Amino acid sequence: MRNLIVVLGDQLDRHSAALDDFDPDQDLVWMAEVQTESRHVWSHKARIALFLAAMRHFAEDIRARTWPIEYLYLDQHPHPDLASALADTLARRRPRQLVMVPAGDWRVQTQIEAVCTQAAIPLTVHPDRHFIAQPEEFSRWAHGRQLFRLEHWYRRLRQRTGLLMDGRQPLGGQWNFDAANRNAFDARGPGLLWQPQRFAPDALTGEVLSLVARLFPDHPGSLAAFDWPVTPTQAHQALEDFITHRLPLFGRYQDAMWHSEPWLYHSRLSAALNLKLIDPLTVCQRAEAALHARQAPIEAVEGFIRQILGWREYVHGLYRLWMPQWLEWNALSAHEPLPAWFWTSETDMACLHQVINQTLQTGYAHHIQRLMVTGLFCLLLGVEPRQVHEWYLAVYVDAVEWVELPNVLGMSQHADGGRMASKPYIASGRYIQRMSNYCSGCRFRPDQASGANACPFTTLYWDFLDRHQSELASNPRITPQLRNLERLDPSSRQNIRQQAKQLRKQLRA
Ligand code: FAD
Numbered sequence: 001m002r003n004l005i006v007v008l009g010d011q012l013d014r015h016s017a018a019l020d021d022f023d024p025d026q027d028l029v030w031m032a033e034v035q036t037e038s039r040h041v042w043s044h045k046a047r048i049a050l051f052l053a054a055m056r057h058f059a060e061d062i063r064a065r066t067w068p069i070e071y072l073y074l075d076q077h078p079h080p081d082l083a084s085a086l087a088d089t090l091a092r093r094r095p096r097q098l099v100m101v102p103a104g105d106w107r108v109q110t111q112i113e114a115v116c117t118q119a120a121i122p123l124t125v126h127p128d129r130h131f132i133a134q135p136e137e138f139s140r141w142a143h144g145r146q147l148f149r150l151e152h153w154y155r156r157l158r159q160r161t162g163l164l165m166d167g168r169q170p171l172g173g174q175w176n177f178d179a180a181n182r183n184a185f186d187a188r189g190p191g192l193l194w195q196p197q198r199f200a201p202d203a204l205t206g207e208v209l210s211l212v213a214r215l216f217p218d219h220p221g222s223l224a225a226f227d228w229p230v231t232p233t234q235a236h237q238a239l240e241d242f243i244t245h246r247l248p249l250f251g252r253y254q255d256a257m258w259h260s261e262p263w264l265y266h267s268r269l270s271a272a273l274n275l276k277l278i279d280p281l282t283v284c285q286r287a288e289a290a291l292h293a294r295q296a297p298i299e300a301v302e303g304f305i306r307q308i309l310g311w312r313e314y315v316h317g318l319y320r321l322w323m324p325q326w327l328e329w330n331a332l333s334a335h336e337p338l339p340a341w342f343w344t345s346e347t348d349m350a351c352l353h354q355v356i357n358q359t360l361q362t363g364y365a366h367h368i369q370r371l372m373v374t375g376l377f378c379l380l381l382g383v384e385p386r387q388v389h390e391w392y393l394a395v396y397v398d399a400v401e402w403v404e405l406p407n408v409l410g411m412s413q414h415a416d417g418g419r420m421a422s423k424p425y426i427a428s429g430r431y432i433q434r435m436s437n438y439c440s441g442c443r444f445r446p447d448q449a450s451g452a453n454a455c456p457f458t459t460l461y462w463d464f465l466d467r468h469q470s471e472l473a474s475n476p477r478i479t480p481q482l483r484n485l486e487r488l489d490p491s492s493r494q495n496i497r498q499q500a501k502q503l504r505k506q507l508r509a
């Protein structure tokens, strides 16, 4: 045999460079479902099901091309992990080389390299064309920089791709329309929302759902609402549905939250993008076409393209640059355990109950729910970053380490000391009150930092500033918040410290 082409669960790009010169007479596609990939973090049932369903649909497409494939089904082989399954295939097939694109998880890439070395079989890793920028472009851009800022990288990619450009100038005269975005809903809420297109499980996905329910009964989350796109055709339908019904208001309500409304104006495309059922440039170009067709205003289109061309490519570049060290950083010396109710949603903090419960039901939360509710609580409480990372990697259907880890450890937990984001994203309960209606159904008061009704976010916010005052003093972006801390009288500060201490003790118990 000539080439063994390894295709991992998040590499389902039908046009992958690994398949470029595939010769059915000499090559073999190899895919494996293995238990450890669902268990190394305690994965949500919907996350496991989505990966397996999309993999099985990919395998069907390969078979439809009449290409040979060796596909190991989860309950039909004896191998506990990817390394032992691959080692066994290499021993039996003895290909001249193994071919792949880079794994989205540093741990998996290292395992595959070790198996190839052990078997003395060369490994060829092709560039992953799914991404708009290759890691080499990112590291050339990063070379010699003291400060890494999304905005600089984003503008460079706008210029290189021509997306939203008018010659050398940004379309509409501005790079960024943030000022027109990020509104909250008024007291009437979002009103009647157009519900996103659902993709009811077909027979293949139905089998996977039964398998997951049978093999992973104790795993978190529910399969009842499973309706994610699992093929490229469905991913394109999901994109069209978003462009038509939700993109026009995407920017304006990007940061808003509302009780029992998980989707609002978000695209729900992250899982399809991360499994590579659809590529990011296509998505951005489609959004730009909607602008030119007057289907959506520039602030919505720019806000959306910024997330994909900007943030998504940025975190990918940083992950390739800083792994594996990133996993070890804990700049704020945070050592609290993750509260157990993160796995059940059983808390009387209404915002956390709402976001975690929604996560367990659907495997989804939008960016601000992740950053400014669950992430914020962990940051303020001082939860050990690795535990926070493992929770996020487990519970979201779109969680692949290259995109999850930078968002959690860099943006949300500030564990890298500000290498990725220029300041810790901290706020009191008043921010959640402003951006959602969660507080109206909560027994706590977001404006109170101490006392029986104090909102734990507000207590922990002041306590965070108090605990980290000296480290944060040199950060000009935090200066206004530290000035407010200075304005608190000594007895209020003492009460907050006491209350925060008590809260930590309760949560540890
Ligand atoms: P939309 O709000 O419609 O945004 C459009 C697209 O932009 C998304 O589909 C996504 O591909 C991209 N995008 C938006 N924000 C980011 C970002 N910060 N980084 C990278 N891409 C972005 N995204 C993941 O894909 N996987 C994760 O595991 C993940 N973990 C996160 C953890 C934390 C703590 C935070 C704060 C963010 C995380 N994100 C993650 C980013 C973001 O929350 C999700 O991409 C988004 O909520 C997915 O929903 P959507 O497709 O409806 O996105």
Ligand code: SF4
Binding pocket: 349, 350, 351, 352, 428, 429, 430, 432, 433, 438, 439, 440, 442, 443, 444, 445, 446, 455, 456, 457, 458
């Ligand atoms: Fe969350 Fe505090 Fe508002 Fe309750 S009062 S919903 S805990 S922010």
